[in-house]
Amino acid sequence: MTLTETLAAIGPADEEAMAQARALHGRLTKPAGSLGALEELSVRLAGLAGACPPPLAAPAAVAVFAGDHGVHAQGVTPWPQEVTAQMVTNFLAGGAVVNALARQAGATVRVVDVGVATPIAVPDAANPDAADLDSDSGPAGPTAAGPTSAAGPTSAAGPTGAAGPTGAAGPVAPGGAALVSAAVRAGTRDLSTGPALTPDEVLAAVRVGVGTAEDLIDAGAAVLLTGDMGIANTTAAAALVAAFTGAGAAEVTGRGTGVDDPTYRRKVAVVRAALDRHRPDPGDPLGVLAAFGGLEHAALAGFILAAAARRTPVILDGVSTVAAALVAVALAPDARAALVAGHRSVEPGAAAGLRHLGLDPLIDLGMRLGEGSGALLALPVLAAAVRVLHEVATFDSAGVSEK
Ligand SMILES: Cc1cc2ncn([C@H]3O[C@H](COP(=O)(O)O)[C@@H](O)[C@H]3O)c2cc1C
Numbered sequence: 001m002t003l004t005e006t007l008a009a010i011g012p013a014d015e016e017a018m019a020q021a022r023a024l025h026g027r028l029t030k031p032a033g034s035l036g037a038l039e040e041l042s043v044r045l046a047g048l049a050g051a052c053p054p055p056l057a058a059p060a061a062v063a064v065f066a067g068d069h070g071v072h073a074q075g076v077t078p079w080p081q082e083v084t085a086q087m088v089t090n091f092l093a094g095g096a097v098v099n100a101l102a103r104q105a106g107a108t109v110r111v112v113d114v115g116v117a118t119p120i121a122v123p124d125a126a127n128p129d130a131a132d133l134d135s136d137s138g139p140a141g142p143t144a145a146g147p148t149s150a151a152g153p154t155s156a157a158g159p160t161g162a163a164g165p166t167g168a169a170g171p172v173a174p175g176g177a178a179l180v181s182a183a184v185r186a187g188t189r190d191l192s193t194g195p196a197l198t199p200d201e202v203l204a205a206v207r208v209g210v211g212t213a214e215d216l217i218d219a220g221a222a223v224l225l226t227g228d229m230g231i232a233n234t235t236a237a238a239a240l241v242a243a244f245t246g247a248g249a250a251e252v253t254g255r256g257t258g259v260d261d262p263t264y265r266r267k268v269a270v271v272r273a274a275l276d277r278h279r280p281d282p283g284d285p286l287g288v289l290a291a292f293g294g295l296e297h298a299a300l301a302g303f304i305l306a307a308a309a310r311r312t313p314v315i316l317d318g319v320s321t322v323a324a325a326l327v328a329v330a331l332a333p334d335a336r337a338a339l340v341a342g343h344r345s346v347e348p349g350a351a352a353g354l355r356h357l358g359l360d361p362l363i364d365l366g367m368r369l370g371e372g373s374g375a376l377l378a379l380p381v382l383a384a385a386v387r388v389l390h391e392v393a394t395f396d397s398a399g400v401s402e403k
Pocket residue numbers: 076077079083087228229230231232233234235255256257258369370371
């Protein structure tokens with residue numbers, strides 16, 4: 001769908017299904033309210049699906065959108081820009097945190113290059129002996145063979161053709177991820193010296209995200225998870241969060257990968273100067289994206305919107321995915337019904353963004369990575385919330401006396 005069609009397809013939560021889920025919780029063999037936040041989550045998911053119980057949360061698919069940032073030139077992170085491409089290679093080989101956590105959670109991983117600035121080395125395809133590995137050695141597992149694997153024909157056909165250069169899904173190493181090459185440009189421009197993206201580039205990247213979500217859902221995914229990779233992207237994310245929440249630069253700028261004090265001060269100054277320069281209008285979400293980028297934030301916004309349009313839950317991860325959710329909800333307020341806050345990142349912009357969205361994170365482990373790591377840890381919690389509505393007996397059916 002185009003962005004306009006996607007926005008038009010996003011509707012409000014189904015109040016009737018939510019009422020049914022609340023009533024069902026009252027009849028299950030447990031004291032009312034005893035499952036705490038799990039109960040409210042299952043009610044929201046019923047409202048999103050328009051059904052009680054809502055569908056079980058499997059298969060699950062995480063999409064990691066990768067892009068680089070012109071603001072890297074301002075010294076806002078100690079890591080070289082090449083690390084973005086090198087980490088994409090690591091994702092493809094199955095060696096990153098997102099791969100380990102996806103194997104643990106039984107989710108597939110798709111990596112979408114929406115604007116990596118340096119060449120990506122694609123590791124060799126699956127070793128034929130790998131299928132024989134036992135589970136301790138890193139099975140081929142769901143990432144290589146699951147129903148939503150990007151190795152399938154759906155992604156080879158490409159969800160992202162409209163965005164221009166589209167690559168077929170790359171070879172999938174055992175336990176690794178599939179690559180879709182859909183770079184809109186080789187990184188953004190420096191947001192501190194001018195707009196990071198043109199309006200056309202923003203739209204192209206949003207379309208990549210829309211197509212990715214549609215493709216994964218068409219291939220069977222019942223829940224989508226958001227991930228990001230882009231050195232310097234916490235600077236862009238902080239500016240996006242400030243633009244939508246109205247918070248000041250110092251409130252939303254964090255230490256990202258763990259920058260030292262001088263770098264942190266420089267980073268806050270860059271975000272403050274960029275806000276002064278661009279004077280972002282939160283009523284023009286695509287304009288805010290053009291001002292600050294990045295390409296992965298734009299694609300993530302499209303991904304979230306398409307999930308909402310297909311009434312599929314989408315689990316947010318860290319500050320970049322929360323920033324993208326702010327864009328999505330500014331474009332379509334009803335998209336909020338599809339959002340589940342996976343975790344509370346240490347990045348202050350993530351917490352500020354979640355507060356603005358009125359979402360409580362499921363997990364709080366002091367994590368600050370991105371890649372989809374926090375979303376993946378929250379996946380079993382979401383899946384459990386749904387399973388309870390499917391499988392727990394009622395007082396009537398189990399013959400348990402009520403008070
Ligand atoms: C090895 C490595 C792996 C990562 N995985 C996610 N990020 C995270 O850190 C980056 C943002 O932090 P900053 O704005 O401080 O550069 C993003 O790429 C994000 O996904 C990583 C960063 C590094 C260095």
